[in-house]
Amino acid sequence: MSSLPSAIPLDVIRYDERGLVPAIAQDYLDGTVLMMAWMNRESLEKTLATGEVWYWSRSRQELWHKGATSGHIQKVRSIRYDCDSDAILVSIEQIGDIACHTGERSCFHQVEGQKSPPPADTLSGVFDVICNRRDFPTPESYTCKLIEGGDNKILKKIGEESAEVVMACKDDDKEAIASEAADLFYHTLVALAYHRVPLRDVYQKLQDRRR
Numbered sequence: 001m002s003s004l005p006s007a008i009p010l011d012v013i014r015y016d017e018r019g020l021v022p023a024i025a026q027d028y029l030d031g032t033v034l035m036m037a038w039m040n041r042e043s044l045e046k047t048l049a050t051g052e053v054w055y056w057s058r059s060r061q062e063l064w065h066k067g068a069t070s071g072h073i074q075k076v077r078s079i080r081y082d083c084d085s086d087a088i089l090v091s092i093e094q095i096g097d098i099a100c101h102t103g104e105r106s107c108f109h110q111v112e113g114q115k116s117p118p119p120a121d122t123l124s125g126v127f128d129v130i131c132n133r134r135d136f137p138t139p140e141s142y143t144c145k146l147i148e149g150g151d152n153k154i155l156k157k158i159g160e161e162s163a164e165v166v167m168a169c170k171d172d173d174k175e176a177i178a179s180e181a182a183d184l185f186y187h188t189l190v191a192l193a194y195h196r197v198p199l200r201d202v203y204q205k206l207q208d209r210r211r
Helices: 041-050 120-135 142-170 174-194 199-210
Strands: 020-026 035-038 052-058 063-066 074-081 090-092
Touching: 035 052, 035 090, 035 120, 035 199, 041 052, 041 063, 041 074, 120 142, 120 174, 142 174, 174 199
Parallel strands: 020 090
Antiparallel strands: 020 035, 052 063, 074 090
């Protein structure tokens, strides 16, 4: 993938016979694919110029400022194009966290006719499961037992797992380091869920520091 700064001529993009190119919108924090629409040269120009995503509506044959009526605009974080220059990936901040006209976060919310949230990164997926266990507990669940035990139980496990990460690093055991780090990540996610701190808040802190 290549980045697409505004200095690159727009004719680098290979538009189809209609003058269109598919554009995929992806959440800039957790990588969730939110929607796919079409752009033409003019909509891409306006996207680059305004920092908000514009598409081309094939049904209405006009430019479409995403979120102009709903308020669910898409702020551009980066734009990339693929190796054949015939598809665009727009990394966005989705205002309101709703990209689909149905009110769902993502247009890709159906699996075999059933509603299901689209996959994001692994940590987000695990965190969603933990939050589900918190809200709909089952007696046999280890996660539920941790949450039921509250801070005393959760923080004790975080301390234990932190020490095990340290020991694995001291031994330079790469497999053990990965395994113990995974345990530490998991128990930290449980603490976040217990205190109802969204994982996205953590991602945002990391993104801010990255700048």
